[in-house]
Amino acid sequence: MKELKIDKIEGFTPQIGHLVSQMNYVRKTTLEAVRDLTTYELDFLPSKDGNSIGALLYHMAAVEKGFQIEIFDGRSPNEQEMAEWGAPYSLGEKGREDIKGYSLEFYISKLEEVRSRTLQKFANLNDDWLYENRLWDNHPSNNYFIWFHVFEDEINHRGQIRMIRKMLSRNV
Known part of the structure; x- marks a missing residue:
């Protein structure tokens, strides 16, 4: 029987470990939702204004x-980063054109590349860091909420992925 727990994780302070355990579970279920998809299935658009499963994964x-750059590096993305990450961040028409x-x-x-850096940074931070106040999107916030938002966004898009996958099974 597999354990489903939010728990401490070796290498992280207790609260950061709790956050990481949640992020790990969300990622595990996301990967289960896309298992064995072909490039055709990853590129399928559910509607003319929709996003493909591939685009949603890249967006995650x-x-x-984006939050790594903003929070860990303390800056906005540079031109090179925008060239690589701009379309998947924004999605829309540019995402439909570029991500296929x-x-x-x-x-x-x-x-994995992005998550690896997040985990490396988290390993060097303490629980107090999670509760540091900051302004995000013109709202008072803290690091804990911002990183919660990262996996909350993934959960929302995973739901879209599951719906698109069901659409695909009807179109095959």
């Missing part, structure tokens, strides 16, 4: 990358 990585033709391994690699 881009959101986390990639394998599942490409998207998983992007997700």
Whole structure:
């Protein structure tokens, strides 16, 4: 029987470990939702204004990358970062044009690359850091809420992915 717990994780302070355990579970379920998808399935658009599963996966990585730049690096994305991450961050028409033709391994690699840096940074922070106040999107916030938002955004898009996958099974 598998354990489903939010718990301490070795290498992290207690509260950061709780956050990481939640992020790990969300990522596990996201990867289960996209298991074995083909490039065709990853590129499928559910509607003319919709996003593909591939675009949503890339977006998940881009959101986390954006917060890494903002929170860990204390700056806005530079021109090179915008060239790589702008379309997946914003999605829309640019995302529909630019994000296609990639394998599942490409998207998983992007997700892992970004998450690896997050975990490296978290390992060097303490629980007090989570509660540091900051302004985010013109609202009083703290680091805990911002990183909660990273995986909350992933949960929302995972729901979209599951719906698109059901649409695909009807269209095959």
